[in-house]
Amino acid sequence: MNSPQATEEHAIEIEVATAYVEEQSEPDDDRYVFAYHITIRNSGALTVQLLNRHWIIRDGRDQTQEVRGEGVVGEQPRIEPGDSFEYTSGTVIETPVGTMEGSYGMQDERGNTFEAPIPPFTLSVPRTLH
Numbered sequence: 001m002n003s004p005q006a007t008e009e010h011a012i013e014i015e016v017a018t019a020y021v022e023e024q025s026e027p028d029d030d031r032y033v034f035a036y037h038i039t040i041r042n043s044g045a046l047t048v049q050l051l052n053r054h055w056i057i058r059d060g061r062d063q064t065q066e067v068r069g070e071g072v073v074g075e076q077p078r079i080e081p082g083d084s085f086e087y088t089s090g091t092v093i094e095t096p097v098g099t100m101e102g103s104y105g106m107q108d109e110r111g112n113t114f115e116a117p118i119p120p121f122t123l124s125v126p127r128t129l130h
Contacts, residue, residue: 060095
């Protein structure tokens with residue numbers, strides 16, 4: 001039986017750290033590059049595999065990009081209970097401040113699929129937000 005929401009067996013914690021990549025950005029051309037480092041921790045009872053990702057990226061003008069794809073950084077990692085998987089990726093937006101949020105499509109060792117939500121986080125050039 002497939003369940004769309006995570007349960008105690010599917011306790012996935014997602015932590016995000018962001019950084020502005022000044023050397024790749026071109027503010028005069030409305031190009032702001034951000035890196036984000038994700039830690040996906042499996043606090044549940046079952047081994048899970050990350051199958052796909054869905055991102056919603058908004059800039060300060062409320063321009064929205066949606067990104068869907070298999071895995072992350074070319075991988076579909078299996079994460080054992082108590083373990084974590086980390087990766088770094090990036091995005092480009094047209095304003096100095098934006099947000100990202102989304103979800104990972106996961107499957108547990110029993111074949112049940114579920115969504116692990118990625119809470120919204122801010123992309124911001126340093127000294128832009130007060």
